[in-house]
Amino acid sequence: MSQPGSAYSLEKREEKPERHTMSVLVDNEPGVLARVIGLFSGRGYNIDSLTVSETEHEAHLSRITVVTSGPPMVIEQIKAQLERLVPVHSVTDLTVLGNPVERELALVKVAGKGDKRVEALRLAEAFRAQVIDASIEHFTFEITGRLSKIEQFIALMQPLGLVEVSRTGLAAISRGAERM
């Protein structure tokens, strides 16, 4: 006889996790970010990336861009739960809208001498990374691009003397002329 399942076994069912980028328009007021983050931690949702900044000063609106992953039912829940928060104006699942424009900025510090230093600079040029600080011992690059490009650049810098990285997290916007 097969063992009965339990409510807790639901997650084990084969629903492939998906990665979604959501854009959340919120009132820029104290505590709103804590509400969003608390929602994710309290309900066990993933945050892969999160950025927030006021985008409309007169209306005091901030845009939170959050990259999350989970099975489709959980993604639907995340959107519904975010919409339920009182200071949230709108939640747009950019991934559902299709192929959003996504960019991240990273500052990458690399220290080294000789060939490695030359190689790092050459790769930076290939990736269109800017040198924004330098000494005879190091470079700090500024690189902008999609997630995969930044990941790749950091991986390449690893053997060339990567010291540290600071990343902004993803900013994203839908394609086309419409507002979200």
Add this chain to the structure above:
Amino acid sequence: MSRTMTGAEMVLQVLADQGVEHIFGYPGGAVLPIYDELFKQDRLKHILVRHEQGAVHAAEGYARSTGKVGCVLVTSGPGATNAVTGLTDALMDSIPIVCITGQVPTHLIGNDAFQECDTVGITRPCTKHNYLVKDVNALSRVLHEAFYVARTGRPGPVVVDIPKDIQFAKGEYTGLTNSQHKSYNPQTEGDERAIAAAVELMANAKRPLFYTGGGIINSGPLASERLREFVRETGFPITSTLMGLGAYPASDKQWLGMLGMHGTFEANNAMHDCDVMICIGARFDDRITGRVDAFSPESKKIHVDIDRSSINKNVKVDVPIVGDCARVLEQMIAAWRAKKPKIDKPALKSWWAEIERWRARNCLHYRKRDDVIMPQYAIERLYALTRGYDTYITTEVGQHQMWAAQLFKFEEPNRWMTSGGLGTMGYGLPAAVGVQVAHPDSLVIDIAGEASVLMTMQEMSTAAQYDLPIKIFILNNEYMGMVRQWQELLHGGRYSHSYTAALPDFVKLAEAYQGVGIRAEKPSELDDAIREMIAIKRPVIFDCRVDKHANCFPMIPSGEAHNHMLMGDDLTEEDLEKAITEEGKVMV
């Protein structure tokens, strides 16, 4: 119209503008200016509780029995943290509450001041919304908004934290406005296409079932009326969750009783076997679904809920409808009538025949005894003897709560106050206080367990102070009965700390609280004792000594499907030991 006044005056003005008549609270340093304003007036009645948790539960009972927003006023620090259990309870059961908390003055916030706590931080996950007001000119707008947020959409608790200096400061008062909230606008109207799809499913159903919940009660009396109309017009069977009891009259022949873990055999089997499920204002909670992957496998599911996030959370549904129950029911009835559906009458007839066979199993049967009061018998007698009265029932949490849900028959909404989602032991007594404040001439009974009721027993003192003749009907078995039942099912009958060896004498305790104590130990004396209790116009603690080992059945063991119920009358010890699988044991 704007007027200049202090923050504390604004609080009273908002409460007046909102039509608030009663507020439950407890004073302290950080709310003294507001208490001073309370002192200067006699329109608003303040009920002084004995613990802030009791204030919130009382406000919940008040709200649930009237449909109004319940109001609470507590101080900073421990006042706020004590309220947290009540706030969480109200959030889980969607009860509209506005809780005003005092806070240390703004310049001390963050300094670990005396009686300071991060109230908005602590209450953020246990409220629908909360506010810290740092500008007196925003105070009245925020308070009015708090009422709006608490009572609209899916109702819930809202906290407004007011630093003491803001209570003293003078500012402009903004009265009630009709302007729309900039971001919070709950959808009440159901989508017409979804409603058409739902009606289509219903029209072609062979084994339909209504499954309703607390959302019907929250929506207001109109939702219950519409539900009754629709259910009778369709001829479909109906069951409800714990929170939805009373929305549909329990005496009606289409009523199958409560469903879920301790629901009836007929309701749960109907859930399992139905082909169209019409869920209105319920949320597929784990007490309802049991094993999710075996939940009602054959049915198309319609789900009406005002909270979009309740839809497709636990169970994937076929026709989601976001909207207010009363409005959506109205739309569904209109669509149903316009369609003039040809119901498959033979199919419906054989579905009812099947249900009658389940019903004939008489799942709530128990063995009556002459020497000892069976707890089920006590509830049956309490129900029978209070039928002629204007009765409101509250409960604590545990076996007694389930027996009350199974055996007390509710004919009207707003008559049944219980802690469903959070399962808060100690809810019933303060809730009864709140209900009695709202309905001073009604018969308000807290069906209690002796363990639960001791958690908030101090509110007897509140009942005495305000001459609230609440009746605490304790099914006293000296055990935390539901804990013991689970220890029997899961842990080989090792009753770890579920027996209370030093209980108070409840009769003397009642007297100490200036109430009346009554004890019944034999079935033969029960009726007279209950009649005596009803006749007393003072708070009563009724110590009903019941069978110490009775368990609550039927029961869907955790990790099982609806059609695998444990029935009480034919269980052997061996059955009990095997009832819950290893996998089921990890569930609560």
